[in-house]
Amino acid sequence: GNSVTQMEGPVTLSEEAFLTINCTYTATGYPSLFWYVQYPGEGLQLLLKATKADDKGSNKGFEATYRKETTSFHLEKGSVQVSDSAVYFCALSRIQGAQKLVFGQGTRLTINP
Amino acid sequence: NAGVTQTPKFQVLKTGQSMTLQCAQDMNHNSMYWYRQDPGMGLRLIYYSASEGTTDKGEVPNGYNVSRLNKREFSLRLESAAPSQTSVYFCASSTFEALVGPDTQYFGPGTRLTVL
Numbered sequence: 001g002n003s004v005t006q007m008e009g010p011v012t013l014s015e016e017a018f019l020t021i022n023c024t025y026t027a028t029g030y031p032s033l034f035w036y037v038q039y040p041g042e043g044l045q046l047l048l049k050a051t052k053a054d055d056k057g058s059n060k061g062f063e064a065t066y067r068k069e070t071t072s073f074h075l076e077k078g079s080v081q082v083s084d085s086a087v088y089f090c091a092l093s094r095i096q097g098a099q100k101l102v103f104g105q106g107t108r109l110t111i112n113p
Numbered sequence: 114n115a116g117v118t119q120t121p122k123f124q125v126l127k128t129g130q131s132m133t134l135q136c137a138q139d140m141n142h143n144s145m146y147w148y149r150q151d152p153g154m155g156l157r158l159i160y161y162s163a164s165e166g167t168t169d170k171g172e173v174p175n176g177y178n179v180s181r182l183n184k185r186e187f188s189l190r191l192e193s194a195a196p197s198q199t200s201v202y203f204c205a206s207s208t209f210e211a212l213v214g215p216d217t218q219y220f221g222p223g224t225r226l227t228v229l
Contacts, residue, residue: 046217046218089156099207103156
């Protein structure tokens with residue numbers, strides 16, 4: 001079946017550190033891939049997406065590249081800020097009548113000043 | 114433009130009680146979704162409605178029912194609440210069209226439900 005696996009959290013970094021959050025997926029066909037972010041007390045917001053192999057999604061300094069050969073979609077940022085503290089979810093999209101998202105378990109990120 | 118709104122924000126129920134979670138969107142989206150979020154498990158799809166007048170089961174539908182009241186509103190009902198349904202519930206909507214492909218899902222702020 002379809003599934004998403006993210007690196008275990010929580011992740012704690014200092015401000016201006018380099019961030020990588022690993023995400024791998026299992027899917028039939030060619031899914032679209034997403035990163036969503038959840039700030040404390042809020043719902044999820046789309047951070048970035050990629051719809052086909054080798055696409056790079058980017059937003060707010062975050063990037064992720066759709067790697068079909070390694071079935072991965074790792075999230076990276078060159079210099080994190082305290083305001084990036086949140087829970088990050090990797091997800092894939094299945095199209096079955098509607099767009100159904102399959103989420104990873106989430107990675108909690110804390111950035112210390 | 115409020116986006117996706119959910120009521121209530123918090124609710125405590127006793128085992129066996131019933132309740133309805135309300136969701137509304139003002140973005141003229143066709144599709145709406147209900148998810149539950151549990152620690153360490155990400156979000157799991159309970160039910161979805163691809164378009165007004167249709168509803169379908171997701172990954173974890175047992176113990177729930179839904180109603181797509183009109184294009185704006187999609188409610189989730191717990192007929193007889195159980196402690197295993199303690200969770201945070203999120204409603205989402207999107208303007209998915211098959212010929213266009215995947216689109217962004219917009220999420221509400223969530224309802225935190227505790228069943229004692």
